[in-house]
Amino acid sequence: PPHAMTVTVTGAAGQIGYALLFRIASGAMLGPDTRIRLKLLEIPAAVRAAEGTALELADCAFPLLDSVDVTDSAAAAFDGAHVALLVGARPRTAGMERADLLAANGGIFGPQGRAINDHAADSVRILVVGNPANTNALIAAAHAPDVPSDRFTAMTRLDHNRALAQLAIKLGCRTEEIEGVTVWGNHSASQYPDLTHATAGGQPVPSLVDEEWIEGDFIPRVAKRGAEVIEVRGSSSAASAASAAIDHVRDWVLGTPDRWTSAGVVSDGSYGVPEGLVSSFPVRSSGGAWEIVQGLEVPPFSRERIDTSVAELEAERDAVRELGLLG
Numbered sequence: 325p326p327h328a329m330t331v332t333v334t335g336a337a338g339q340i341g342y343a344l345l346f347r348i349a350s351g352a353m354l355g356p357d358t359r360i361r362l363k364l365l366e367i368p369a370a371v372r373a374a375e376g377t378a379l380e381l382a383d384c385a386f387p388l389l390d391s392v393d394v395t396d397s398a399a400a401a402f403d404g405a406h407v408a409l410l411v412g413a414r415p416r417t418a419g420m421e422r423a424d425l426l427a428a429n430g431g432i433f434g435p436q437g438r439a440i441n442d443h444a445a446d447s448v449r450i451l452v453v454g455n456p457a458n459t460n461a462l463i464a465a466a467h468a469p470d471v472p473s474d475r476f477t478a479m480t481r482l483d484h485n486r487a488l489a490q491l492a493i494k495l496g497c498r499t500e501e502i503e504g505v506t507v508w509g510n511h512s513a514s515q516y517p518d519l520t521h522a523t524a525g526g527q528p529v530p531s532l533v534d535e536e537w538i539e540g541d542f543i544p545r546v547a548k549r550g551a552e553v554i555e556v557r558g559s560s561s562a563a564s565a566a567s568a569a570i571d572h573v574r575d576w577v578l579g580t581p582d583r584w585t586s587a588g589v590v591s592d593g594s595y596g597v598p599e600g601l602v603s604s605f606p607v608r609s610s611g612g613a614w615e616i617v618q619g620l621e622v623p624p625f626s627r628e629r630i631d632t633s634v635a636e637l638e639a640e641r642d643a644v645r646e647l648g649l650l651g
């Protein structure tokens with residue numbers, strides 16, 4: 325294949341990294357016509373583990389994989405990056421206050437945003453996976469004044485895919501038959517998975533399921549799925565998160581099929597979401613840019629839930645602004 329892209333993955337030695345790197349290198353993310361140069365960023369203590377993953381990447385003999393570099397330098401990791409997957413983050417540990425968590429992540433995503441600004445390719449596209457993903461994306465964007473802010477996105481595709489899966493199970497159909505599902509707001513328990521405009525096999529979903537199921541089962545199941553996976557698996561979602569990251573970047577770079585999907589993007593004020601917040605919306609991609617799907621009716625049931633999640637995003641933004649993390 326003629327052209328190569330540089331893909332930077334942070335937190336490469338973590339469990340999402342391990343599920344993600346092999347799929348990127350196989351061509352699942354950027355298609356069969358793009359060779360891949362991987363750059364893996366880790367903290368010094370985990371560089372050796374990332375080097376171990378690099379050994380295994382070599383052992384796969386992927387035809388599309390040109391090179392793998394491992395580093396603990398953000399400047400080196402983001403040098404020439406076309407796609408940056410920001411997975412590494414500071415997890416919340418027992419007894420940690422929310423402000424401490426936001427501050428710790430500000431200490432990661434501010435400098436990484438700056439390094440992207442100074443070293444990445446002009447066309448760089450950034451997906452933030454590490455939590456709190458929406459607000460980490462906001463922090464990174466604030467430190468990259470030369471990068472258009474619409475290049476910074478946060479991952480809500482896992483929530484979107486979970487919604488498709490739950491609905492398909494309920495209806496006994498394939499996820500492929502479902503269109504028009506949206507996840508709104510924050511990647512947190514306040515998110516709103518919305519079936520108002522969904523169809524399955526061309527039939528409106530609200531005519532196929534009752535409101536009690538949507539309110540009492542579907543919405544909480546999707547919003548709390550991460551906790552369910554932790555309880556059953558004994559550790560947090562990893563392969564499904566990696567798969568969602570692949571979906572997000574593939575659709576962004578190569579374009580979405582007819583149906584829309586969900587992604588955390590910088591709000592332009594659409595649907596009453598304050599401009600500048602990184603919030604999940606219904607989106608389509610064409611020409612390498614996400615566009616927010618316009619003109620959807622928002623009934624009161626949806627309005628209330630969108631507003632609740634957006635209020636949480638505003639509170640997170642205000643907290644990091646107070647900590648001086650927005651520059």
Ligand code: NAI
Binds near residue numbers: 367415
């Ligand atoms: P993990 O703890 O297994 O791996 C995280 C890795 O990041 C570690 O290897 C750590 O050394 C590295 N890291 C920490 N600080 C770093 C820095 N400054 N630069 C580079 N690397 C750094 O965690 P896991 O399971 O891979 O999850 C990663 C993140 O993804 C977490 O924040 C998690 O909450 C989030 N997540 C987000 C989802 C979403 O839907 N948006 C879904 C699932 C997880």
